[in-house]
Amino acid sequence: MKLFKKISINSPKEEMSFIEHLDVLRGHLFKSAIAIAIGAIIMAVYNTFIVTKILMGPTHPQFPTYGFLCRTSQFLGLGSKLCMTHINVKMQSTSVGGQFGVYFNIILIGGFILAFPYVFWQFWKFTKPALTTKELHNTRGVIFWVSLLFFIGVLFGYFIIAPYTINFFANFSLDEIIENRWTITSYFNTLVPIILGAGLAFQLPLVMYFLAKIGVVSASFLRKSRKYAIVIMLIVSGIITPPDMLSQIICTIPLMILYEISVLLCVKVEKKKKEDDDKEWN
Numbered sequence: 038m039k040l041f042k043k044i045s046i047n048s049p050k051e052e053m054s055f056i057e058h059l060d061v062l063r064g065h066l067f068k069s070a071i072a073i074a075i076g077a078i079i080m081a082v083y084n085t086f087i088v089t090k091i092l093m094g095p096t097h098p099q100f101p102t103y104g105f106l107c108r109t110s111q112f113l114g115l116g117s118k119l120c121m122t123h124i125n126v127k128m129q130s131t132s133v134g135g136q137f138g139v140y141f142n143i144i145l146i147g148g149f150i151l152a153f154p155y156v157f158w159q160f161w162k163f164t165k166p167a168l169t170t171k172e173l174h175n176t177r178g179v180i181f182w183v184s185l186l187f188f189i190g191v192l193f194g195y196f197i198i199a200p201y202t203i204n205f206f207a208n209f210s211l212d213e214i215i216e217n218r219w220t221i222t223s224y225f226n227t228l229v230p231i232i233l234g235a236g237l238a239f240q241l242p243l244v245m246y247f248l249a250k251i252g253v254v255s256a257s258f259l260r261k262s263r264k265y266a267i268v269i270m271l272i273v274s275g276i277i278t279p280p281d282m283l284s285q286i287i288c289t290i291p292l293m294i295l296y297e298i299s300v301l302l303c304v305k306v307e308k309k310k311k312e313d314d315d316k317e318w319n
Contacts, residue, residue, distance in 0.1 A: 065159040072155045076148030084144065092143060092228070095195075095203045096126040102200045126207045127218045139225045146229060150191060150236075154184040179243070186239040194235025198288060199228055238292070245299035249306040256303035259296070266296055 080087055094100050107120035130136045149156070158180050165173070206227075207217055248254045259266075267289075274288035 062163060065163045069152070069156045069159045072152035072159075073145070073148045076151035077144040078148075079151060080144040080147035084140070087143060087147060088140075091195075092225070095200045095228070096124055096128075096207075096224075098124055100200060102196045124204060124207055125217060126203070127216070128221050128224065129218055130221050132222075135220065135222050139221050142225065142229075146233070150233075153187055154180065157183055182243060183240065186243065187236045190236035190239030191232055193239070193291060194232040197291075198235055199231050201288070202227070202231060239295060241292075241295045242298045242302055246302040246306065249303040254303065256300050256307060259300045259303060263296070263300075267293065270296075 095102075103120070107117065110117060110120055132138075161180055168176070203224075210217065245254060245259070249256075270289045270292045274286075274292070
């Protein structure tokens with residue numbers, strides 16, 4: 038049964054069987070796995086720096102974000118409102134392989150982050166033959182923009198959301214006799230979803246762009262839904278930040294900017310569609 042098409046340089050489009058399609062997919066997945074493995078090796082080589090300065094960074098008062106926010110707070114005349122100087126965090130490992138498991142996950146996830154542009158490129162190469170010439174033209178530069186937004190999101194999650202989250206839970210206590218003593222596994226499982234989640238959240242403009250391309254969303258729909266979107270953003274920011282308005286605003290502003298960029302991209306898509314329709318009629 039012939040289900041897919043394969044583009045050859047020297048011949049017209051040839052149909053491709055399902056098994057052949059899976060074989061091509063396996064090749065792309067294998068290359069992606071190799072890239073992630075290389076990234077993991079790099080992470081392993083610099084494991085001391087990765088663990089001490091990066092993974093445990095938000096637990097130290099010297100973390101760059103804390104100093105920046107404190108200086109910003111003083112500059113705006115807010116005193117020490119945004120300062121986070123007391124990070125009450127103590128770590129422990131309660132299982133035999135706990136630290137090794139975290140170490141393995143660190144180098145694996147770190148390897149994926151380093152190899153993300155190449156992994157996405159392999160995914161793009163797999164889907165590219167199924168696209169028309171017009172679709173390929175409309176998606177020019179997609180690898181660059183997806184990778185750029187992903188890394189910006191990862192940095193935002195690490196330097197903004199993670200410090201607030203760690204600081205809040207480190208200093209939250211039901212009673213003064215209860216000591217916060219986390220396991221390294223719990224800390225890692227809290228930090229990583231925040232960082233990767235932010236990287237994925239920053240794909241919002243591109244997602245909306247492609248949804249507008251296929252007619253699922255429109256600029257008018259996003260404008261009408263803006264007030265609901267802002268409420269959702271505030272709720273999400275309220276969950277991941279300490280319970281004060283300034284913290285919520287700091288985390289909500291980038292999400293609102295991404296939303297407005299999504300609206301502008303939808304406007305651009307609709308304008309292009311209108312121009313194409315006018316050319317067809319003329």
